[in-house]
Amino acid sequence: MPKLSYAKALNRALSDEMARDPSVFVMGEDIHLALTQTTTGLLDRFGPQRVVQTPLSEQGFTNFATGAAMAGRRPVVEYQIPFLLLLVIEQIANQANKFALMSGGQTRVPVTYLLPGTGWRPGWGAQHSDQPYSVFAHLGVKTVIPATPTDAYGLLTTAIRDDDPVMVFAPMPALGIREDVDYADLAPIPLGVGLVRRAGTDVTVVAVGHLVHDALAVAEELAGEVSVEVFDPRSLYPFDWAGLAASLERTGRLVVFDDSNRSCGLAGEILATAAEEMRLDAAPKRVTRPDGAVVIGCAPGLDLAVQPSRAQLTNAIRAVLKS
Amino acid sequence: MNAARLYRTMRLIRRFEERAIELVRSGDIASGIHPCIGQEAVAAGVCAALRPDDIVLSNHRGHGHLLAKGSDPGRFLAELAAKDTGIDRGRAGSFHPSDFSVGVYGASGTVGHGAAIAAGVAWAVGQDSDRVVVSFFGDGAVSQGALLESFNLAALWQVPVVFVCENNYYATTLPADTAIAGTVTGRAEAFGIPAYTVDGQDADVVLEAAAGAVGRARAGGGPSLLEFSTYRYEGHHTFERTMRLRYRDEAEVARWRARDPLALQASRVAPGERERIDAEIETLLDEAVRYAVESPQPDPLDAFDHLYAGGMRVRAGVSHA
CATH class of the missing domain: 3.40.50.970 (Thiamin diphosphate (ThDP)-binding fold, Pyr/PP domains)
Structure with a gap:
């Protein structure tokens, strides 16, 4: 191929x-x-x-x-x-x-x-x-x-x-x-239809864009410890709320992995909707960019320190499993 | 174009707006309106130079543009009253009216930003037809960078658009001579666009200038700009009637009222013909007012209609789960 x-x-x-x-x-x-x-x-x-x-x-x-x-x-x-x-x-x-x-x-x-x-x-x-x-x-x-x-x-x-x-x-x-x-x-993909990239039973990770690949890598690393479901919404507006609800019915736990700034970002909307309308057995978490300036300057190391990372996602997954 | 037809269009605009102001006072038009009374010769003269399949992009002071292009007064007045029977189902009101059945592709509320939309329409229709697009804006728009971007694109790609600046000398309350460095025409000329300042109170003069610019665009000669010198007799918006802002000198208003474009055009029509036209318009507007007032309000259950052309439904503001 x-x-x-x-x-x-x-x-x-x-x-x-x-x-x-x-x-x-x-x-x-x-x-x-x-x-x-x-x-x-x-x-x-x-x-x-x-x-x-x-x-x-x-x-x-x-x-x-x-x-x-x-x-x-x-x-x-x-x-x-x-x-x-x-x-x-x-x-x-x-x-x-x-x-x-x-x-x-x-x-x-x-x-x-x-x-x-x-x-x-x-x-x-x-x-x-x-x-x-x-x-x-x-x-x-x-x-x-x-x-x-x-x-x-x-x-x-x-x-x-x-x-x-x-x-x-x-x-x-x-x-x-x-x-x-x-x-x-190769074919058209409808708006508002997400995709379960990896099936799991313990926690749903909603990952956005390129972070889907990081989420899949973390899910694989944690495979012996926790069963992670990775949900890729693909379309952010309209959003596949029914697809997310179905995933949370299976797992009851939620982490959102989102490259937005934290305040008023997409992750906040996903957590809020899940909290209002869906099954959640534990307080959810989000891993995002920080508030405010999303990139610090021209030093790659400085920037990397504020990008959402695999290590932060790993910690968040472990935290929602404990609660 | 005979004098009687121009007179009829101008009389319709004048009386339509006077009736609309009555409906503002009675509360039937909740938004108020931006009246164009005093500027009727520009809308009438420019649109008289157009074919029915030509296109107009209007602005917030746009009632004259739609009426001159042929919109139905009853459905338009119903739109101002935000009724479900209005041209835009009450979604446009007085501020953003469009009427695609007569080639009016909308009115942008962002001053000066409609011109690039007009240039894009002109670029598209110009590729397989000889249709022409007119973009109306006021003197306030010429300080917007976006307007200069649209001049650049229109001139680069030689699109069939006529930019029409209705210079009524005040952007809301701001006098043009305190806002515009250089000149309106100089802005267009800098992009290689032919530009002329023309008397906007004489419909014959407006029509002649517009016919030249429209003909040039139709023949593939590209964009032009016409700056019409005109004046609004009313305030910027009907809310001004309650405010006494006093940004215009009474002698200045009187001077411009002495050059009433409707009175000038009336003088070119035989009295008998004029009376017949006036009576016809009163009958038409009596019916239009009745239609606007008696038409139903849009159903709140339909509030999400037309948000998306594809019909996508949105989540309500409260969760029912």
């Missing part, structure tokens, strides 16, 4: 959707030379009208995509660096995401916002390593974060076909992951 990398899966999904549907086009910075590899080969295949290279004008081209979408296109907008999302929150959450509502259903805005490289970049400093997916889930923008190449293909495909704005976060640490795949098995 061929090996498919995460980055190549994004490229393949985009290419397949552009071939399937002439209304799909991609726009962003440096995409003619495929700086992020997402658009490799697309300019030659589809031409500059469908591979639209933009100036450094994020607010302008984000709104531009909204207009193109209302005129019947399906734009995929790429942002090289996650902090650029902070510049266009208004254009995504207050413009694109509200036109269906404000028009009483007369229009739709099927834009995909693709972030091929979110989260920590070693040594890149305070402004290049954000992971703001909780912000968009909070604002009600559909948000997915695939952990594997197969899911990267399937969720990007679904995002492009969806009639609403969808954020696709591709975590930097996951981009190099490779997976044996049969190309015939």
Whole structure:
């Protein structure tokens, strides 16, 4: 079976959707030379009208995509660096995401916002390593974060076909992951459907994005001591609450492993919902980024000290088992 | 375009808003409105230069734009009253109206940010048609960086958009001469966009300027900017009627009232024709008011309708489990 990398899966999904549907086009910075590899080969295949290279004008081209979408296109907008999302929150959450509502259903805005490289970049400093997916889930923008190449293909495909704005976060640490795949098995994955990556009976670990792989490694390390179930939500908004409830029915214990800042982050929402609505036999725990600045500076060692880690997850799992 | 048709559009806008202000006073329009009374010649003249399949992006002072593009006054007034029978099912109100049946693709509440949306619409429709898009904004918008980004993209890619600045000289209470360094047209010219300052109180002059810019865009000549010099006779919003803000000099208001665009256009229509039009509009608006007032409120059980085009249901704010 061929090996498919995460980055190549994004490229393949985009290419397949552009071939399937002439209304799909991609726009962003440096995409003619495929700086992020997402658009490799697309300019030659589809031409500059469908591979639209933009100036450094994020607010302008984000709104531009909204207009193109209302005129019947399906734009995929790429942002090289996650902090650029902070510049266009208004254009995504207050413009694109509200036109269906404000028009009483007369229009739709099927834009995909693709972030091929979110989260920590070693040594890149305070402004290049954000992971703001909780912000968009909070604002009600559909948000997915695939952990594997197969899911990267399937969720990007679904995002492009969806009639609403969808954020696709591709975590930097996951981009190099490779997976044996049969190309015939690559298919759209519905929003709001999580996946039990590893079945277990003692504790459910909800792991987000690239942290799924760390959670699986910890589960394997602890296999002789505790049976860990790893639940990958894949889609953060909508969230597969029924899938989580089913997992907690089996285990009754919960740890959330989330690359968000602690205050008002996704992990807090998962703990709160589980506490209100689901079986919990012990107080749950979360392992997240700290409050406040998520990256300290340009010293990789300094940054690593504040990233959610396997050691922290191991400790949290042991703690919820004791209580 | 004959004078009577322009007059009819302007008279409709004027009387529609006067009736809407009555409905604000009676509490039927809870939000209040941003009246465009005094600026009717711009909406009427610009939209008269458009074809039915051309597209308009409006702003918060947009009633004239929709009416000039052909929206039904009854369904529009019902929208202002936030009724389920409104054009946008009461989800837009006075602030964000769209009417896709007549080519009005919405009104952004973020001043200046609708222009890039308009440029994107124009880019998309320009690839397989000769349709033209008009983006309306006010003098307040020209201080927004996002507006300059949309000028850049529109000029780079030569999209068929006409940027229309309705310069009424006040951004809420802020006088334009204390807010704008340089000029409105100079901003567009810096991007290679032809730009003209035009009298916005004379509908004939507006129409002529708009026809030129629209024709240029339709022929593939790219974007233009038209700055119309105009004035709103009412406050920024109807809430001003309770505030006595006094940011405009009474002599200045009187000067602009003496250049009433509706009176000017009326002078170009024979008295008999004018009376017939006025009577027709009163009948139309009597019916529109009745429709707006008597229509049902949206059902609170439908509050989540249209949040997502795909119909996704959201969790309520309280847990029932």
